[in-house]
Amino acid sequence: MLLVVLLMPLPARLAFGQPSSASSPVSGGDISTMTARATTAGIAAADLNDLLVRGRTAGLSDEQLERFVNTLTGLAQDGLPLKPMLDRMRQGLVKKASPERIDFAVTKLDRRLRESGRLVDAAFPDIDAGHPPKSPAAGNPLPTAFEARRRLIDQTAFALDQGVPPTALTTTLTEFAAGPTPTDRLISTRAPLLALTSLTAEGLPPDQGLAFVRELHAGGARGPALEDLGFGVAQAIKQGANPMEIQKEIKSALDRGIPPGQILRAIRDRARGGKNPNGPPPGIDPPGGRRDRGGPPTLDDPGRRGRRGGRGQGTGGGGRGGR
Amino acid sequence: MILTRFTRTSPASGFLVGGLMALTPLGIPTAMAASTWRAELSAGGGYDDDVLGRPGENSSFPILATGYMNLAPSLWAVWAPGRCSLSGGWSYVLNAYESEEAGAYHDNSGQAGFGFRVAPDVQLRLDGEVEWFHRTEFQDYDFNRQEAAPAAIWQMDDRWSLQGTWRRARIAYPERTTQALGGETQIDRPDELELAVGFDFNERWRLSTMVARLAVDSNSRQYEYGGDRISFGISGDIGRSWAVGGEIARERRNYDRFLYPIQLPSGAVRPGVGREDVSISLAIDLERRIVGNTRLFAGLAYLDYASSLDDYAFDRTRLSGGVSFRFGQPAAAAPGPWDTGIFGSTTPARNPLSPTVGANGVTFRCRAPRATSVHLVGTMNDWLTGAHPMTGPTPDGVWETTLKLDPGLYRYIFHIDTTEWRTPEGAHLYEDDDFGQRNGVLDVAAPVTDGAGGGPSSVTNPR
Secondary structure, three states, X not given: OHHHHHHOOHHHHHHHOXXXXXXXXXXXXXXXXXXXXXXXXXXXXXXXXXXXXXXXXXXXXXXXXXXXXXXXXXXXXXXXXXXXXXXXXXXXXXOOOOHHHHHHHHHHHHHHXXXXXXXXXXXXXXXXXXXXXXXXXXXXXXXXXXXXXXXXXXXHHHHHHOOOOXXXXXXXXXXXXXXXXXXXXXXXXXXXHHHHHHHHHOOOOHHHXXXXXXXXXXXXXXXXXXXXXXXXXHHHHHOOOOHHHHHHHHHHHHHOOOOHHHHHHHHHHHHOOOOOOOOOOOOOXXXXXXXXXOOOOOOOOHHHHHHHHOOOOOOOXXXXXXX | OOHHXXXXXXXXXXXXXXXXXXXXXXXXXXXXXXXXXXXXXXXXXXXXXXXXXXXXXXXXXXXXXXXXEEEXXXXXXXXXXXXXXXXXXXXXXEEEEOXXXXXXXXXXXXXXXXXXXXXXXXXXXXXXXXXXXXXXXXXXXXXXXXXXXXXXXXXXXXXXXXXXXXEEEEEEEOOOOOHHHOOOOEEEEEEEEEEEEEEEOOOXXXXXXXXXXXXXXXXXXXXXXXXXXXXXXXXXXXXXXXXEEEEEEEEEEEEOOOOOOEEOOXXXXXXXXXXXEEEEEEEEEEEEEEEOOEEEEEEEEEEEEEEOOHHHOEEEEEEEXXXXXXXXXXXXXXXXXXXXXXXXXXXXXXXXXXXXXXXOEEEEEEEOOOOOOEEEEEHHHOOOOOOEEOEOOOOOOEEEEEEOOOOEEEEEEEEEOOOEEEOOOOOOEEEEOOOOOEEEEEEEOOOOOOOOOOOHHHHOOOO
């Protein structure tokens, strides 16, 4: 059944996806030409169909749908990942964002993906951007390096979005690439990149984050263990831990030969409050929490009132006064 | 001061909660994980501009304006076995004014508290405080104070919380001995009831309101008064580094027993009985985390104090700013990060730990006790709202679903009752979706072992 639908001409497929009373979502020769070009560029017909049906259901204009298709086609032709863009478009539709808002988000992501693609391709000049299969529906599997590169571009775009600067990304992509095959080299940068992203997202300066990732890597942390250590440290920083202290502690643990997994478990145990699965009991904030704990004096502190009182007039309030 | 209310669990300012004890070497069983401490040092300054009395309204007071420098160290520790907690702290404030007339003041206080959670949603607290205040000028306003404050906190659901507090204090003014007291020290006994309601608009923003009723007894009768107060506040985070708070409050005080006759500058004399003061205050605070535990803060506050006696009316504007350094580690958080709740009280946010890994895949959880349906929506189902219904709620109000996921970067969010989008708590990473919400982000990679002997599920995150 799916195959039948996919092999139908696009307008007919769109109609197939609509309630019987609905008109064809996109009409005219332009869209047919455009969608044909899109599928030729490597966009799965099912994805295209799904997007157009949803767009039509959401009331988008033909012009906007054309912009969607053109954006996807452009990404596909340039060997950039389609999944994050489809994701963003679908998300905008399901969240009932305005067409202008979706356009803005799509344009922003397009820019990010292209910047990310340039960074990845510069770091891996010997890896071909690859070409999409002629017909995924016919069972032609995607090349592994092709997919690994696209995933890495997606991840790098996310890192850019989280505030990791291009220079730090370039360093990460080149410095941590390792392995006998192009695919291995692409995949090997994934964990350091995510660890750096986690740390940067929590406010650690990128150069400091990169130095920390280097230390973790040098200590033997790889793959998900490295990602998790980066994530665990980022969480600890978010919750107020001193980055330098925790780095020092983890480095010391790695130097002592403690496996990364064990370090990670220790971090998690602590982050979860040790043996208390339900979190800490009440009253963990300082008592009298309404009062100042540092910072400038309050507007209505007793001292200020005292100045008035010192004039022999008295305000009648005295004491703490208002808060 | 609003900065204290920034102590909520959020990406930009969640400094209160946490659980990593830097003092405990890694690899050692974390038996002390429920204990924690924190120290803070803040330094800053500002500028006050007071207009005492109403210009043109027979005011005898000049306009006062002065800068000040401020230094405020504090320490705090908590021990939290089981459902109880014991906490203690000390704080000190030194405030030195540029004007010799204003002088300087020192404020020392020690705090202790006990908390007990009687049910998942209900907790009881008893806080106490002892304070010594000394001012180099106008020493008749030196005081020492003892306060006890029992409170009950009810987390009604995952957004609404309610807190009732009774505050009872004793304030002695050792230098304030009047003829009316026969040489005795003046002692005031404020008695205050508060009711506060908090509403978490989303994971970043909190709205709160409080009403309070105050009655002050004193052995110096003219200082007795009653009053009430109502306030509205908002606090939240902007981006990853900024926190902002604002509050507007109105307070009324009625000095029914203010016996002294008042001599006005014009020479006329009027009775003080029945004097009523009404103040309206507005405050805006900003905080920016620079790196690690270092933060910059700034504030703008305005107070309009009106009185039935013109001489007691005044305006005040204060600009302040500075830097704070925090040391040590905050308390344990997960799975229910705790924030300071309404006006500094502790309420459990009760966020379930999610996502987690298991033998069957990745489990997503969402706390929504009053929802009739919850769906997981995201990359894993091409953003189809009905594809992954979650099961629940459990007695704790948690909905969950478990999925096997292929490697990749997943964005996701929860859809409550088919109408509300809710950002996942406890996600590994977040992103702004450009449509007004924040998605959780999860990176799924192939599990690997690391030689720790724990196997993939205990070593890696949900992958």
